[in-house]
Amino acid sequence: MEITTAPGLRRIARSGRTTAGALVVALLAVLFTVSPAYAADGQITGLAGKCVDVAGANSANGTAVQLYDCNGTNAQRWSNPGDGTLRALGKCLDVVERSTADGAAVQLWDCSGGANQRWTVSGAGDIVNPAANKCLDVRDNSSANATRLQIWTCSGGANQKWNAPAAGGGGGGNPSGFVVSEAQFNQMFPSRNGFYTYSGLVQALSSYPAFANSGSDTVKRQEAAAFLANVNHETGGLVYVVEQNTANYPHYCDWGQPYGCPAGQAAYYGRGPIQLSWNFNYKAAGDALGIDLLNNPWLVQNDAAVAWRTGLWFWNTSTGAGTMTGHNAIVNQAGFGQTIRTINGSLECDGRNPNQVQSRVDAYVRFTSILGVSPGGNLYC
Known part of the structure; x- marks a missing residue:
């Protein structure tokens, strides 16, 4: 069959009939054994009880990730897929330019499987990027709304501590978390x-x-x-x-x-x-x-x-x-x-x-x- 799809999705044909381009793929192999941050309500809270937030609830690549008053919106709902990534709005928490330097900002970006999108949670409440061996950090130790998050050498400070329960946060029933057992x-x-x-x-x-x-x-x-x-x-x-x-x-x-x-x-x-x-x-x-x-x-x-x-x-x-x-x-x-x-x-x-x-x-x-x-x-x- 042949189907004319919306712009950017070209025609697709197969086996005498077509189906609009079925498509695709991919998370790369897990590099670390992790317990990604995932609170039962989907929020990750830190300094002054505020939330890890995607600025403007914007899912565009490069959108800043910041500290903000918790409001229950999807901009603050983070998932733990079990592959070492932290995700909101369908994209990954990402260190800008794959930097491992102190002060490198974090952002939202398409999930790629890169080491700059891998995170682990320590028993002490640190969220660590193993590639940089640095912690998710609130810039300038500020609790003001819209303060940018970054990575920094782990210090044990309050601006690096997160309420991030281990994978699966709460709930019984199907262990996979999928509605189909x-x-x-x-x-x-x-x-x-x-x-x-x-x-x-x-x-x-x-x-x-x-x-x-x-x-x-x-x-x-x-x-x-x-x-x-x-x-x-x-x-x-x-x-x-x-x-x-x-x-x-x-x-x-x-x-x-x-x-x-x-x-x-x-x-x-x-x-x-x-x-x-x-x-x-x-x-x-x-x-x-x-x-x-x-x-x-x-x-x-x-x-x-x-x-x-x-x-x-x-x-x-x-x-x-x-x-x-x-x-x-x-x-x-x-x-x-x-x-x-x-x-x-x-x-x-x-x-x-x-x-x-x-x-x-x-x-x-x-x-x-x-x-x-x-x-x-x-x-x-």
Whole structure:
């Protein structure tokens, strides 16, 4: 199929139908054994009881991270994905210019797996960047709102102490923290390919902490069910890892791109839970998640977490053939039907292929039942 996507997301085709560029990937291997900062309420508090805050709640690269009165907004909600990073607004706490010098400021930046985005929490309440062997520090020991945070040689001072409980902060139930337990996942996909592991999916969640973690408990479960129902349809129940029609493989190289197809003419075929295809989509996905998928597209079929991240990238960032992301469709209660439109609307919606739409809806209804929630309205597109 071919879908014309929003600007910046080019067309994508695969196996006789297309899907708006499913995309991508990547957290690099964990370099340190860590207990990242994560309070039960998502806040990290320090000097004068104030919070680690993203200035202006701005998710742009380079946004200052500062001290500010705690206000419960997403600008102060930090997640602990378990890979040594600290994340807010979908991005990582980052030391500017990879500096290891005293006084180097910290900021928000796309997660890249770099050592300047790794943090550990000591039993004494220090948040340490191991690469610099320095502590997260409040500049000039000031408790004024908007005081910039930086790294500095660890001194034990109050401006370097943080209320940052160890990973997982509170809560019982599913140890993974995901609204879908491993038993429920296995119930959803009884015949799945062993490649699509639950652990790989849980690892991938750190790339998009808002996924299945926004709104009420019902909405969180509905979003997880919606994503997995569409993935179920795209992969035949998590059976297929790669596109089955090998005759199509050479088709997905656009030599009009300045970077060409360095992995080979036939290297950019559909892979993963929403079948990432075309050289320009591998390039975009790799750039977004900080790994080189253009030169190594095989990562998507060899690394389960990378494969899952490709699907989550598309779900959380692309409007595809629709007008909203899959994430926004559920969180804003537009309904499951809008997720179908985003993923394959140009070939399935508005009566084009009702059987395919019904297949997706049936899976969604089944998965919401497993999770114990109502599917909501507007199921069809």
